[in-house]
Amino acid sequence: MLKILATRVEQGCRTLPFPSALATLPERFRGRPTLDHSKCPDGCQACADACPVQALQAGGAMQLDLGRCLFCRDCLDACPEGAIAYTRDYRLASTKRQDLVLQGDEVPRVHALDQKMRKLFGRSLKLREVCAGSCNGCEMELQALNNVVFDLGRFGVQFVASPRHADGLIVTGPVTENMRVALLNTYEAIPSPKLVIAVGACAISGGPFRDSAQVRNGVEGLLPVDLYLPGCPPHPLTLLDGLLRLLGRIEDQTAVNYPRSD
Numbered sequence: 259m260l261k262i263l264a265t266r267v268e269q270g271c272r273t274l275p276f277p278s279a280l281a282t283l284p285e286r287f288r289g290r291p292t293l294d295h296s297k298c299p300d301g302c303q304a305c306a307d308a309c310p311v312q313a314l315q316a317g318g319a320m321q322l323d324l325g326r327c328l329f330c331r332d333c334l335d336a337c338p339e340g341a342i343a344y345t346r347d348y349r350l351a352s353t354k355r356q357d358l359v360l361q362g363d364e365v366p367r368v369h370a371l372d373q374k375m376r377k378l379f380g381r382s383l384k385l386r387e388v389c390a391g392s393c394n395g396c397e398m399e400l401q402a403l404n405n406v407v408f409d410l411g412r413f414g415v416q417f418v419a420s421p422r423h424a425d426g427l428i429v430t431g432p433v434t435e436n437m438r439v440a441l442l443n444t445y446e447a448i449p450s451p452k453l454v455i456a457v458g459a460c461a462i463s464g465g466p467f468r469d470s471a472q473v474r475n476g477v478e479g480l481l482p483v484d485l486y487l488p489g490c491p492p493h494p495l496t497l498l499d500g501l502l503r504l505l506g507r508i509e510d511q512t513a514v515n516y517p518r519s520d
């Protein structure tokens with residue numbers, strides 16, 4: 259017992275002081291991409307042609323759809339001028355699908371729930387997760403939220419087993435035909451008012467499975483989505499930041515000023 263206590267003292271507190279202090283991210287972390295239009299040669303389409311999920315639209319005003327992006331860096335490798343780069347800004351969440359379509363150095367925005375919903379969920383939010391055909395990458399990051407580093411429970415947010423005990427639904431995966439009815443049944447079983455949170459490129463847009471015969475290209479049009487958390491998979495800080503902004507626990511809307519990592 260004394261040995262265990264000594265180890266705990268030696269290790270100290272492992273929980274991130276987030277959101278009161280910015281987290282230290284690894285050098286290779288791939289956060290919000292930036293687009294520098296001024297570097298694009300006339301008529302160049304190299305990045306858009308290289309993108310496996312048509313997340314980029316080049317020519318004229320270049321646009322990047324964060325809801326589709328797999329953060330695979332194919333576009334970076336294809337660009338001869340270095341016009342695209344990852345920042346280390348983990349802030350990717352948005353409450354509106356259209357806000358995930360970025361032009362240049364924009365940052366998506368999360369609009370906090372209204373006062374009534376914040377009164378209900380602001381201090382205690384129970385979520386039921388449904389894997390609607392995901393590869394489980396998003397589940398691993400959601401799971402990581404419960405470890406001592408991120409410690410989601412300290413904000414009153416917890417995953418629950420039964421939809422009857424939940425205040426909201428977290429969806430991962432592109433919504434396969436096999437999971438469509440189960441997903442809708444789970445949504446119906448959650449008492450109103452309820453939230454829907456789409457996690458990862460698959461749940462937002464179908465990800466790499468987009469337009470496959472057996473998937474629905476995500477939850478759009480199937481359920482009313484309150485929060486989009488992009489990534490493939492999203493980093494736990496992206497998930498935590500988005501959830502806390504939705505609950506009005508983080509109000510600062512400025513970008514996290516991490517440098518580009520080319």
Ligand code: SF4
Pocket residue numbers: 308309310311312313314322326327328329330331332333334
């Ligand atoms: S990083 Fe995103 S935008 Fe670039 S090629 Fe990969 S999926 Fe497309």
